[in-house]
Amino acid sequence: MKSIINEFLDLVKQRNVNEPEFLQAVEEVAETVLPYIVKHDIYYGKNILLRMVEPERVVTFRVCWVDDNGEIQVNRGYRIQMNSAIGPYKGGLRFHPTVNMSILKFLAFEQVFKNSLTTLPMGGGKGGSDFDPKGKSDNEIMRFCHAFMSELFRHIGHNTDVPAGDIGVGAREIGYLFGMYKKISNGFTGVLTGKGLSWGGSKIRPEATGYGTVYFAENMLNTKNDSIKGKNVVISGSGNVAQYAAEKVIQMGGKVLTLSDSSGYIYDSDGINTEKLKFVMHLKNEKRGRIKEYLNEYPNAQYTEGETPWKVPCDVALPCATQNELKLNDAKSLLSNGCICVSEGANMPSTNGAINTFHKAKILFAPGKASNAGGVATSGLEMTQNSLRFNWTREEVDKKLKEIMGNIHDSCIEYGQEEDGYINYVKGANIAGFVKVADAMLAQGIV
Structure with a gap:
């Protein structure tokens, strides 16, 4: 078994050199999922995990904006659309100077499993920029967000890819991003989550x-x-x-x-x-x-x-x-x-x-893909509310969140309980997340 895992990881390393965070995330999943694949004929020999570690689409673009001194600044923008087997891509946008391809690919890969665990119909994605909001004025952040969305808008949509916030992207940034998307697309849709309560957001998000x-x-x-x-x-x-x-x-x-x-x-x-x-x-x-x-x-x-x-x-x-x-x-x-x-x-x-x-x-x-899935779960609930043109109360959303976290915990026990009774939540989360996505990929053929 060790040789199979090492052979797989060597291939991933060759294809993704200088991406340590991504390789770390893949290694953690491979060590628990590959043994499960080998024991189940439905998955063995189909290269399912190899297909899952390769993003369906990687978008990179230039973001030019003007600071308060009238100087033109240039940043890099990204969107990693990792897997859409069970639903539209879903995952946050991160604005931080450390943002690079490795970090976003690791986050997108983790997001695939996390979203699967919620049982909601959401694929996995992640994006962002090396822009640093710290020390910037509101006007500078607005200009950057508008410039960022003027390129990103062509790659997202409420049935295609629904970004949310992450580090450096809060309610303020989501508002600016949504404003530009609405203007360009000429439509008010649930294309972003983490919106303000007065314009489509969900309570307790x-x-x-x-x-x-x-x-x-x-x-x-x-x-x-x-x-x-x-x-x-x-x-x-x-x-x-x-x-x-x-x-x-x-x-x-x-x-x-x-x-x-x-x-x-x-x-x-x-x-x-x-x-x-x-x-x-x-x-x-x-x-x-x-x-x-x-x-x-x-x-x-x-x-x-x-x-x-x-x-x-x-x-x-x-x-x-x-x-x-x-x-x-x-x-x-x-x-x-x-x-x-x-x-x-x-x-x-x-x-x-x-x-x-x-x-x-x-x-x-x-592991985070299980225990911090509450954020994306509530984002999924926000998407549902947007589709219904309806808002649930704080108590209703909190109850649904609690139920989802309980269900994720139960899934981890189902796949992670070992012979001595110890619950390996990493193993349980990885396998539970994998099974749902893999079954959808098999049903849809080689696409």
């Missing part, structure tokens, strides 16, 4: 990824007759996902100890309660400040420069910042400090070494 991550952690803990209540929880990040993960932990009776950004992390031994979290939301969302400013308001907290929070003793860890933020030594620190559950809120925040360490220790570990 901003909260969904963070909420879903905590719901998944709760489902995992329930298998041990345990819960979030009374647990010490360490969270990385302080953006949208981290904020709402913290909010849900507090609502469910857990104690949030940390938040972080790219500069460092804060540790509040008294716990980050609802009042303190409101301050963080104002600080990050409106003032666009740094997390260390938390100490100006709450001086009893501690700030650690240039580090991630994984050395802080906890029961539950929620990595909600970015890819590969939780490394092998971080995993060892968490285990030695009593962590029993890790639920990923970001996309691929744990390295393969860290994941293997969690599995060896047999703690509860949820």
Whole structure:
């Protein structure tokens, strides 16, 4: 079996040199899915996984825009349309200086499995630009978004490809992007998700990824007759996902100890309660400040420069910042400090070494493609509401989100439970996501 996996990975490496993030994502999937393929004749010999790692379409384009000084700036725009076997491409747009082909291909590949797990009819895609919104005026961001959409519009549509937000793309950016799409296409369609509530958005869409991550952690803990209540929880990040993960932990009776950004992390031994979290939301969302400013308001907290929070003793860890933020030594620190559950809120925040360490220790570990699928699930619900010209209440959407996360958890158990009773959620998520997409690809022939 090892030789089959290595042969497959060698071929993928030859075709995708200098794309480490993408190769990491493929390796993690191949190690669990290829053994399953070999044991099932319906998939074996069809090169299904090889077809899945090759994007159906890759779009790259130039984005020219004018800054506030009248200077012409040039950025790169991308859209990776990975797989449409079960529905239109669906996945976020990321505006960040680190954006490149490798990162977007890894995100698009993960999105295929994540969207499949939701059971909603959505394929996988991802896109974005190396544009950095930080430090830019609203007018500069508007001009960039309009320029970006003036090219992207020809490649998307409500039955073709439905982008959403991601890092650097929030409600403001979605509004500017949608405005230009509507003008060019002369139509008001649900072509983007994450829209404002007054013009087609869904309730709790901003909260969904963070909420879903905590719901998944709760489902995992329930298998041990345990819960979030009374647990010490360490969270990385302080953006949208981290904020709402913290909010849900507090609502469910857990104690949030940390938040972080790219500069460092804060540790509040008294716990980050609802009042303190409101301050963080104002600080990050409106003032666009740094997390260390938390100490100006709450001086009893501690700030650690240039580090991630994984050395802080906890029961539950929620990595909600970015890819590969939780490394092998971080995993060892968490285990030695009593962590029993890790639920990923970001996309691929744990390295393969860290994941293997969690599995060896047999703690509860949820990969992002399962535990952070709440965001895209609610995006799918937004698409449904747009098609119906109808809005569900906050309670209705939250109930559907909770049900979807529960169903994803059940799928992971179905395909991931091992002989000794341990639930390998990575294996379960990969195989469950693969089966639905593979069956659709087989039914549609070689296209």
